[in-house]
Amino acid sequence: MTAEQTGLRIQQALDALAGSGVEQAGEQLARELMEFYGQGLAKLVPALPPPALERMLDDPAVAGLLLLHDLHPEDLPARIDRALAGLPERVEVVGFDPATGTLRLRRTATGCGCSEQEAAAVLSCHAPEVTAVELERALQLLQIGTRPQPAAEAR
Incomplete structure (x- = not known):
């Protein structure tokens, strides 16, 4: 699944919560998870040997994830x-x-x-x-x- 497809699925889930009073809680949950994963990735990326990181950048899912967290080199x-x-x-x-x-x-x-x-x-x-x-x-x-x-x- 691509980052774009994942983003669409998340947006659909948030849209399903709209108007029910829990929309803000769903958005907060998504922000918290994004921050958590971003912090972990920020520690992983510099620890990768350059040849391994270079190979991983060819993967659209990895590239999308790194861009999403502003970590793409x-x-x-x-x-x-x-x-x-x-x-x-x-x-x-x-x-x-x-x-x-x-x-x-x-x-x-x-x-x-x-x-x-x-x-x-x-x-x-x-x-x-x-x-x-x-x-x-x-x-x-x-x-x-x-x-x-x-x-x-x-x-």
Whole structure:
């Protein structure tokens, strides 16, 4: 289960409590559990050897949990690169607009590839700052000109 799915389930549970007078108690319980888990993770993360932490950052659930507690050691560009490395097609970052949360990507290879939805799903746990993905195909230029002459004719 991803961090996003867990968050939705928690929100549904809190919504079910709405209006019954126990909504505040449910929200307080969620805050207390978050603080408790965050304190534990804050002690675990620095104790991990760097190669072990590096491997764990590839797991979307771990990445989402560390982001949730502001413990992820990588900056946004590194997290985006890590997420994109898991896509079936190579893409490059064209730009990111923090005001809109839009990440623009360009395909670097031709053929069947990922969709904007697939890219957004991969990015959701690693880079929740990205709220929209625009995917463009790289232009391939057709060169029209004279054909090079064979070596025998070029003399």
